[in-house]
Amino acid sequence: MRLVGNQLGWSEAKVSRVENAKQGITESDVSAILAVLRVTGSDRDRLLKMAREIGQPAWWELGRDLPEQLTALIDAEQRAVRITNVALNMIPGLLQTRAYTREVMERGGMPADELDDHISIRQVRQGVLTRKDPASLTAFIDETALLRPVGNGRVMAEQLRHVVSVSAADNVEIRVLPLKHGAHAGLSGTFVVYEFVRSRPIVYMEGRSSGAFIDDHDDVALFSDALERLRAQASGQAASREILSEYQERYESEA
Known part of the structure:
Protein backbone atom coordinates (compact mmCIF):
# COMPACT_ATOMS: atom_id res chain seq x y z
CA MET A 1 0.00 0.00 0.00
CA ILE A 54 -19.95 2.09 1.74
CA GLY A 55 -21.41 5.04 3.64
CA GLN A 56 -25.01 4.33 2.72
CA PRO A 57 -27.30 2.43 5.09
CA ALA A 58 -28.60 -0.88 3.78
CA TRP A 59 -32.30 -1.06 2.85
CA TRP A 60 -33.14 -3.05 5.98
CA GLU A 61 -31.65 -0.32 8.20
CA LEU A 62 -33.81 2.48 6.81
CA GLY A 63 -36.53 3.42 9.24
CA ARG A 64 -36.98 -0.10 10.55
CA ASP A 65 -36.67 -1.48 14.04
CA LEU A 66 -35.71 -5.04 13.14
CA PRO A 67 -34.39 -7.61 15.61
CA GLU A 68 -30.60 -7.81 15.60
CA GLN A 69 -30.73 -11.48 14.60
CA LEU A 70 -32.88 -10.76 11.53
CA THR A 71 -30.62 -7.88 10.52
CA ALA A 72 -27.57 -10.17 10.71
CA LEU A 73 -29.40 -12.83 8.69
CA ILE A 74 -30.37 -10.38 5.95
CA ASP A 75 -26.81 -9.05 5.83
CA ALA A 76 -25.49 -12.60 5.32
CA GLU A 77 -28.01 -13.20 2.52
CA GLN A 78 -27.07 -9.96 0.78
CA ARG A 79 -23.33 -10.71 0.87
CA ALA A 80 -23.48 -14.41 0.03
CA VAL A 81 -22.60 -15.73 -3.41
CA ARG A 82 -23.98 -19.18 -2.60
CA ILE A 83 -26.75 -20.14 -0.19
CA THR A 84 -27.56 -23.75 0.65
CA ASN A 85 -30.73 -24.35 2.65
CA VAL A 86 -31.74 -27.63 4.24
CA ALA A 87 -35.48 -27.41 5.02
CA LEU A 88 -37.42 -30.09 6.88
CA ASN A 89 -40.87 -28.76 7.79
CA MET A 90 -41.64 -25.92 5.39
CA ILE A 91 -40.61 -24.29 2.12
CA PRO A 92 -37.48 -22.11 2.59
CA GLY A 93 -38.16 -18.40 3.10
CA LEU A 94 -36.37 -17.36 -0.10
CA LEU A 95 -38.89 -19.46 -2.06
CA GLN A 96 -42.11 -18.64 -0.20
CA THR A 97 -45.11 -16.88 -1.72
CA ARG A 98 -46.83 -14.10 0.23
CA ALA A 99 -49.85 -16.27 1.01
CA TYR A 100 -47.69 -19.13 2.29
CA THR A 101 -45.60 -16.77 4.44
CA ARG A 102 -48.76 -15.21 5.87
CA GLU A 103 -50.08 -18.61 6.95
CA VAL A 104 -46.73 -19.55 8.54
CA MET A 105 -46.39 -16.26 10.41
CA GLU A 106 -50.02 -16.09 11.56
CA ARG A 107 -49.92 -19.65 12.92
CA GLY A 108 -46.57 -18.87 14.52
CA GLY A 109 -48.12 -16.07 16.55
CA MET A 110 -46.84 -13.01 14.69
CA PRO A 111 -48.70 -9.91 16.02
CA ALA A 112 -51.26 -8.68 13.51
CA ASP A 113 -49.81 -5.16 13.43
CA GLU A 114 -46.38 -6.51 12.43
CA LEU A 115 -47.51 -9.16 9.98
CA ASP A 116 -47.63 -7.19 6.73
CA ASP A 117 -44.22 -5.60 7.34
CA HIS A 118 -42.55 -8.94 8.00
CA ILE A 119 -44.18 -10.55 4.96
CA SER A 120 -42.93 -7.69 2.79
CA ILE A 121 -39.42 -7.97 4.24
CA ARG A 122 -39.30 -11.66 3.40
CA GLN A 123 -40.44 -10.93 -0.15
CA VAL A 124 -37.81 -8.22 -0.61
CA ARG A 125 -35.12 -10.58 0.69
CA GLN A 126 -35.90 -12.90 -2.23
CA GLY A 127 -34.36 -10.26 -4.51
CA VAL A 128 -30.94 -11.81 -3.90
CA LEU A 129 -31.97 -14.49 -6.41
CA THR A 130 -33.01 -12.12 -9.20
CA ARG A 131 -30.67 -9.12 -8.90
CA LYS A 132 -28.00 -8.35 -11.51
CA ASP A 133 -25.41 -10.50 -9.71
CA PRO A 134 -27.69 -13.10 -8.10
CA ALA A 135 -26.69 -15.47 -5.36
CA SER A 136 -26.85 -19.17 -6.18
CA LEU A 137 -29.39 -21.10 -4.13
CA THR A 138 -29.51 -24.82 -3.50
CA ALA A 139 -32.51 -25.92 -1.45
CA PHE A 140 -32.84 -29.43 -0.05
CA ILE A 141 -36.53 -29.82 0.84
CA ASP A 142 -37.77 -32.80 2.83
CA GLU A 143 -40.94 -34.29 1.34
CA THR A 144 -42.58 -33.69 4.72
CA ALA A 145 -42.73 -29.99 3.84
CA LEU A 146 -44.77 -30.86 0.73
CA LEU A 147 -47.16 -33.07 2.67
CA ARG A 148 -47.90 -30.44 5.31
CA PRO A 149 -50.87 -28.33 4.07
CA VAL A 150 -49.95 -24.76 4.97
CA GLY A 151 -53.20 -22.93 4.33
CA ASN A 152 -55.71 -24.42 1.92
CA GLY A 153 -55.19 -26.25 -1.36
CA ARG A 154 -55.03 -23.01 -3.32
CA VAL A 155 -52.20 -21.64 -1.15
CA MET A 156 -50.20 -24.85 -1.45
CA ALA A 157 -50.79 -25.21 -5.20
CA GLU A 158 -49.64 -21.62 -5.76
CA GLN A 159 -46.59 -22.19 -3.55
CA LEU A 160 -45.46 -25.34 -5.30
CA ARG A 161 -46.13 -23.80 -8.72
CA HIS A 162 -43.81 -20.97 -7.68
CA VAL A 163 -41.06 -23.35 -6.55
CA VAL A 164 -41.22 -25.25 -9.84
CA SER A 165 -41.05 -21.96 -11.76
CA VAL A 166 -38.07 -20.64 -9.77
CA SER A 167 -36.23 -23.95 -10.16
CA ALA A 168 -35.90 -23.22 -13.89
CA ALA A 169 -33.45 -20.38 -13.15
CA ASP A 170 -29.77 -21.15 -13.74
CA ASN A 171 -28.82 -20.03 -10.23
CA VAL A 172 -31.44 -22.12 -8.40
CA GLU A 173 -31.27 -25.83 -7.64
CA ILE A 174 -34.16 -27.58 -5.87
CA ARG A 175 -33.60 -31.10 -4.52
CA VAL A 176 -36.35 -33.07 -2.79
CA LEU A 177 -35.51 -35.59 -0.05
CA PRO A 178 -38.11 -38.35 -0.61
CA LEU A 179 -39.78 -40.05 2.34
CA LYS A 180 -39.38 -43.43 0.67
CA HIS A 181 -35.62 -43.22 1.13
CA GLY A 182 -35.97 -43.02 4.90
CA ALA A 183 -33.37 -41.26 7.04
CA HIS A 184 -30.99 -38.70 5.57
CA ALA A 185 -28.13 -36.46 6.70
CA GLY A 186 -30.39 -33.45 7.33
CA LEU A 187 -32.73 -34.96 9.91
CA SER A 188 -30.86 -33.41 12.84
CA GLY A 189 -32.30 -30.00 11.98
CA THR A 190 -32.85 -27.19 9.50
CA PHE A 191 -29.77 -25.10 8.65
CA VAL A 192 -28.46 -22.69 6.04
CA VAL A 193 -24.88 -22.39 4.78
CA TYR A 194 -23.71 -19.04 3.40
CA GLU A 195 -20.61 -18.80 1.22
CA PHE A 196 -18.89 -15.50 0.41
CA VAL A 197 -16.31 -14.15 -2.03
CA ARG A 198 -13.66 -13.43 0.58
CA SER A 199 -14.96 -14.42 4.02
CA ARG A 200 -15.11 -18.03 5.15
CA PRO A 201 -18.49 -19.83 5.10
CA ILE A 202 -20.92 -19.56 8.01
CA VAL A 203 -23.87 -21.67 9.10
CA TYR A 204 -27.17 -20.34 10.42
CA MET A 205 -29.40 -22.47 12.63
CA GLU A 206 -32.82 -21.01 13.36
CA GLY A 207 -34.52 -21.35 16.73
CA ARG A 208 -37.98 -20.51 18.02
CA SER A 209 -37.16 -16.97 19.15
CA SER A 210 -33.60 -16.57 17.89
CA GLY A 211 -30.97 -18.23 15.76
CA ALA A 212 -27.28 -18.99 15.97
CA PHE A 213 -24.46 -18.35 13.54
CA ILE A 214 -21.59 -20.83 13.44
CA ASP A 215 -18.28 -19.84 11.88
CA ASP A 216 -15.71 -22.14 13.49
CA HIS A 217 -13.92 -23.96 10.68
CA ASP A 218 -14.25 -27.44 12.19
CA ASP A 219 -17.92 -26.96 13.05
CA VAL A 220 -18.77 -25.61 9.58
CA ALA A 221 -16.94 -28.60 8.07
CA LEU A 222 -19.46 -30.92 9.74
CA PHE A 223 -22.31 -29.18 7.93
CA SER A 224 -20.38 -29.21 4.65
CA ASP A 225 -19.99 -32.97 5.05
CA ALA A 226 -23.74 -33.29 5.66
CA LEU A 227 -24.41 -31.38 2.43
CA GLU A 228 -22.24 -33.78 0.45
CA ARG A 229 -24.21 -36.69 1.86
CA LEU A 230 -27.50 -34.95 1.06
CA ARG A 231 -26.46 -34.49 -2.57
CA ALA A 232 -26.15 -38.26 -2.82
CA GLN A 233 -29.41 -38.92 -0.95
CA ALA A 234 -31.72 -36.35 -2.59
CA SER A 235 -33.58 -36.77 -5.87
CA GLY A 236 -32.01 -35.12 -8.90
CA GLN A 237 -33.32 -31.80 -10.17
CA ALA A 238 -35.57 -33.28 -12.87
CA ALA A 239 -37.00 -35.92 -10.52
CA SER A 240 -37.50 -33.27 -7.85
CA ARG A 241 -39.51 -31.10 -10.26
CA GLU A 242 -41.70 -34.11 -10.99
CA ILE A 243 -42.34 -34.66 -7.28
CA LEU A 244 -43.17 -30.98 -6.78
CA SER A 245 -45.49 -30.99 -9.78
CA GLU A 246 -47.31 -34.08 -8.52
CA TYR A 247 -48.01 -32.40 -5.19
CA GLN A 248 -49.00 -29.22 -6.99
CA GLU A 249 -51.59 -31.10 -9.02
CA ARG A 250 -52.87 -32.85 -5.89
CA TYR A 251 -53.43 -29.51 -4.11
CA GLU A 252 -54.99 -27.98 -7.24
CA SER A 253 -57.62 -30.71 -7.15
CA GLU A 254 -58.43 -29.66 -3.58
CA ALA A 255 -58.61 -25.92 -4.29
Missing part, protein backbone atom coordinates in the same frame (compact mmCIF):
# COMPACT_ATOMS: atom_id res chain seq x y z
CA ARG A 2 2.89 2.37 0.75
CA LEU A 3 4.29 1.84 -2.75
CA VAL A 4 0.87 2.68 -4.18
CA GLY A 5 0.75 5.72 -1.90
CA ASN A 6 4.06 6.97 -3.27
CA GLN A 7 2.75 6.69 -6.82
CA LEU A 8 -0.40 8.57 -5.84
CA GLY A 9 1.52 11.26 -4.02
CA TRP A 10 -0.01 10.42 -0.66
CA SER A 11 1.84 11.12 2.55
CA GLU A 12 2.94 8.22 4.74
CA ALA A 13 0.54 9.47 7.42
CA LYS A 14 -2.44 9.26 5.03
CA VAL A 15 -1.43 5.78 3.91
CA SER A 16 -1.27 4.69 7.54
CA ARG A 17 -4.70 6.16 8.34
CA VAL A 18 -6.28 4.43 5.32
CA GLU A 19 -4.62 1.09 6.10
CA ASN A 20 -5.85 1.20 9.69
CA ALA A 21 -9.38 2.33 8.75
CA LYS A 22 -8.89 5.61 10.62
CA GLN A 23 -9.67 7.62 7.50
CA GLY A 24 -12.41 7.12 4.97
CA ILE A 25 -11.68 6.53 1.33
CA THR A 26 -13.60 8.17 -1.51
CA GLU A 27 -14.67 6.71 -4.83
CA SER A 28 -12.08 8.87 -6.60
CA ASP A 29 -9.37 7.55 -4.26
CA VAL A 30 -10.40 3.98 -5.06
CA SER A 31 -10.44 4.77 -8.79
CA ALA A 32 -6.89 6.15 -8.55
CA ILE A 33 -5.66 3.10 -6.62
CA LEU A 34 -7.23 0.73 -9.16
CA ALA A 35 -5.57 2.64 -11.98
CA VAL A 36 -2.16 2.24 -10.32
CA LEU A 37 -2.83 -1.45 -9.75
CA ARG A 38 -4.14 -1.81 -13.32
CA VAL A 39 -7.42 -3.32 -12.17
CA THR A 40 -10.01 -3.16 -14.96
CA GLY A 41 -13.30 -4.64 -16.11
CA SER A 42 -15.88 -6.17 -13.79
CA ASP A 43 -13.51 -6.20 -10.79
CA ARG A 44 -13.03 -2.42 -11.11
CA ASP A 45 -16.78 -1.83 -11.48
CA ARG A 46 -17.55 -3.96 -8.41
CA LEU A 47 -14.99 -2.20 -6.21
CA LEU A 48 -16.12 1.26 -7.30
CA LYS A 49 -19.74 0.30 -6.54
CA MET A 50 -18.66 -0.79 -3.06
CA ALA A 51 -16.86 2.53 -2.56
CA ARG A 52 -19.98 4.48 -3.60
CA GLU A 53 -22.24 2.55 -1.26
